[in-house]
Amino acid sequence: MTAGQVSNNGPKPLQRNLSRRVSFNEATLARSQEPPKPPAEPEFIDTEAQVVxxxxxxxxxxxxxxxxxxxxxxxxxxxxxxxxxxxxxxxxNLPQVRLHRLDVYYLEVNNTDTDTFLTSDLEVRLNFTNDNSKIKLSYSRMTASLTAEGVDLGTVTVPAITQEPSSSADVRARTWMRKTSAEEAVAEDLRDNSLKHLMVIDVVLKGHIDFLVNGNKMNGFPIKVSCRSIDQSEIDNGHAPKCGVQMTPL
Known part of the structure; x- marks a missing residue:
């Protein structure tokens, strides 16, 4: 290859590069001549609503x-x-309660061809002791329920009493049942145990207690006295089992 050929062929690539650059500039110029787009509409922000x-x-x-x-x-x-x-x-300041006597006046079982009937007449005596020397106690709306060895022996209303400070009072509860249906085996066991003075009895008293302190009366508190599993032989031997006493709405 001669030197003249080299010099003649050399400008061609430069020309292609120049045309490329010109075309780019024209495109840029065309875009710059386009009318500007209108500005986007600004978002409306309710500043007052935000503040409120x-x-x-x-x-x-x-x-x-x-x-x-x-x-x-x-x-x-x-x-x-x-x-x-x-x-x-x-x-x-609740009283101390002891069950100190159980009297079984009558307890009989009658069997028929279809059923067994129990007739009973029992009385329990509970001693309420107010140990406080300044508070007077009053009991009202009391009911007593007696059960023995799973057999319901009745519920009775107990008269209201008032107890002076440092004093004791007896509360009696006597229940009657006339020809009440019962299971034969249970009723006969209860009768036999009563004849042997081996009954095990439960007594539950429910009512309300009032406290009188220096002329001020605090009334309407529910009270529950529970004498559980009291053995008749223990009472007959002169013991007086202690009963639980608590204030409870149940």
């Missing part, structure tokens, strides 16, 4: 809420504490 809907929290409000919660919590704890002390005071 935003909760008006502030440091002062947060502090006020915190102090209010603290005061309410303290008042609640104080109420629980005072109520607990008050309940403990009343519970500690």
């Amino acid at each position: 809907s935003r909760p008006p929290y502030s440091a002062c409000c947060n502090s006020c809420c915190a102090w209010t919660s603290l005061v309410l919590a303290v008042l609640l704890l104080l109420s629980i504490l005072v109520g607990g002390v008050y309940f403990a005071f009343l519970q500690s």
